[in-house]
Ligand SMILES: Nc1ncnc2c1ncn2[C@@H]1O[C@H](COP(=O)(O)OP(=O)(O)OP(=O)(O)O)[C@@H](O)[C@H]1O
């Protein structure tokens with residue numbers, strides 16, 4: 542099972558009985574199921590302002606994130622049942638019948654692309670330090686000016702890849718996509734390396750050297766660059782190209798080198814296609830999301846280099862901290878019974894670190910400062926009930 546127990550859950554284990562589950566959203570993808578749920582903190586739900594007048598009730602609490610492999614949906618359902626989350630809401634297409642049979646609830650279905658965009662806009666507008674660049678091993682957070690966010694290109698790298706031009710809230714067009722995505726990396730990688738888990742494959746790629754298998758420009762040009770067409774000797778001329786001439790079999794290559802070449806090939810390709818699509822529509826900003834990235838340094842580095850290379854330094858790749866949860870988060874915030882039209886700030890949530898405006902209302906976020914673990918992201922939200 543691939544449940545990375547969110548740190549938030551650990552926090553909550555002790556006081557879960559004091560919390561109430563208010564909302565649940567699911568994103569059931571080709572590879573992973575993403576779960577977002579909101580737990581009300583004790584005592585939230587109504588309030589009195591400074592003057593003693595009763596003000597709009599607010600729901601205070603915390604958003605929690607969890608993910609499961611889609612093939613292990615029963616583990617996910619058990620998780621939902623064990624936490625009584627099925628007594629809340631919904632937002633997913635697949636497995637509706639199974640969920641109805643096992644949990645006795647009917648999910649409200651939301652559109653995948655709508656949810657991705659809603660999730661991205663929500664994160665970019667409401668969450669402090671959400672987007673960052675990754676250049677030369679350095680992560681740098683990007684200040685997002687809410688008045689100058691659009692248009693941008695959202696590249697969601699899941700099993701497959703969707704490229705969406707976003708022009709505003711609910712205003713978008715899926716302009717391109719490619720089937721060579723995260724599922725390709727994991728699927729081909731599993732066959733070629735015998736890795737048993739995605740994390741193992743990612744870890745292997747970390748240790749490998751792609752030059753053993755990739756054919757470089759220098760391999761073709763006797764160690765020289767081909768500067769006339771802008772290629773250095775270390776640029777890859779042909780991914781996996783050395784395998785044709787080495788007279789070797791798969792077993793003669795180290796799995797870590799294979800994993801590295803594969804990761805580089807796929808990341809590079811996505812970076813290139815993304816930039817070309819951004820160019821088609823004159824988009825300066827490209828945000829990459831989806832669980833293929835997993836905050837992995839080499840993946841982000843390769844995508845960043847590809848965008849920078851093809852744009853001749855004009856464009857920069859940006860990544861999102863909540864990378865894989867856009868769809869689930871979008872389903873969560875667009876669920877009509879608690880639409881963000883009802884989000885409000887409230888005095889009792891002044892302890893929250895960041896207060897931003899989303900959909901014309903204030904939302905207060907408490908961002909977990911541990912940026913190393915993408916599974917443990919949580920923040921507090923104040924909802925108007
Ligand atoms: N623990 C994991 N198990 C399987 N794949 C993982 C894991 N962690 C990261 N991945 C990668 O993330 C990809 C899935 O990403 P994501 O969950 O964003 O998309 P999805 O919703 O499953 O796909 P799609 O949107 O195309 O249906 C996998 O194909 C794989 O490359």
Ligand SMILES: CC(C)(CO)[C@@H](O)C(=O)NCCC(=O)O
Pocket residue numbers: 570571653699700701702703717718719720
């Ligand atoms: C089919 C979806 C949208 C499902 O999430 C995704 O896997 C995807 O965008 N695949 C790429 C399909 C294509 O455009 O070639």
